[in-house]
Amino acid sequence: MPLYESVFIARNDVTQQQVEAIAELVAGIVAEQGGEVKKREYWGLRGLAYRIKKNRKGHYMLLGIDTAPAAMQEAERQLGLNEDVLRVMTLRVEAIDEAPSAILSRRGEERERDRGFRGPRPPGRFSSGRRERGDEREEFRARPRDEMADPSMGGEE
Numbered sequence: 001m002p003l004y005e006s007v008f009i010a011r012n013d014v015t016q017q018q019v020e021a022i023a024e025l026v027a028g029i030v031a032e033q034g035g036e037v038k039k040r041e042y043w044g045l046r047g048l049a050y051r052i053k054k055n056r057k058g059h060y061m062l063l064g065i066d067t068a069p070a071a072m073q074e075a076e077r078q079l080g081l082n083e084d085v086l087r088v089m090t091l092r093v094e095a096i097d098e099a100p101s102a103i104l105s106r107r108g109e110e111r112e113r114d115r116g117f118r119g120p121r122p123p124g125r126f127s128s129g130r131r132e133r134g135d136e137r138e139e140f141r142a143r144p145r146d147e148m149a150d151p152s153m154g155g156e157e
Contacts, residue, residue, distance in 0.1 A: 001035060004065045004072050006090040009058035012045060014084050019059045022082060026063060029075045035067025038096050043103050052086045060103075064096035 006026070010019045019042065027037045043060035052058070065072065072090065079088045099105075 001066050001068055002072075003038075003093050003096050004067070004090055005039075005093050005096065006063045006065060006072075006075070006088065008061055008063075008079055008088045009048070009052070009086045010061070010084050011053075011086060012055050012057040012059065014059065016042065016059065018084065019061055022079070022085065023061055023063060025078060025082075026065075026075045029078060030065055030067045030071050033068050033071030033074075035065060035071050037063055037065050039064025039098065041101055041104060043101075044107075055086060058086055062101060062103075066096070 008022070010022060023037075023040060027040075030037060039062070041062040043062065045057055045059055047057050048055065065075075067075075076088055076090055079085050
């Protein structure tokens with residue numbers, strides 16, 4: 001049987017359990033036709049690139065499915081009829097990768113990384129704008145005492 005990867009986005013005001021129930025609906029449709037869901041990944045509540053039906057965020061779910069084309073069409077039809085589902089995208093693939101998707105592996109790397117100390121700032125254009133070396137501008141150089149006392153130089157008498 002052909003292999004498919006299907007991603008759907010559910011509205012942001014539904015719970016994760018309701019998103020799992022939608023995935024179970026798809027799994028039930030596929031199982032009736034003799035197929036199976038081989039991979040299921042919940043990507044979480046993520047921001048959308050643009051508003052869809054007045055939603056700025058959505059719950060993302062990836063399903064790796066091994067089923068007949070008729071069952072996949074029925075599953076897509078049912079997802080399209082569900083009012084909690086904003087978008088569906090299904091692709092036919094050669095193989096379903098059992099490893100975590102790029103979305104989940106990137107999220108794992110972010111958790112491992114310490115967000116506190118990021119190390120010293122590199123020198124150069126990233127500095128604060130203050131010069132590390134002595135300031136060479138004339139107004140900041142110390143003037144000799146006798147220059148300050150000379151009335152022609154603007155000092156006090």
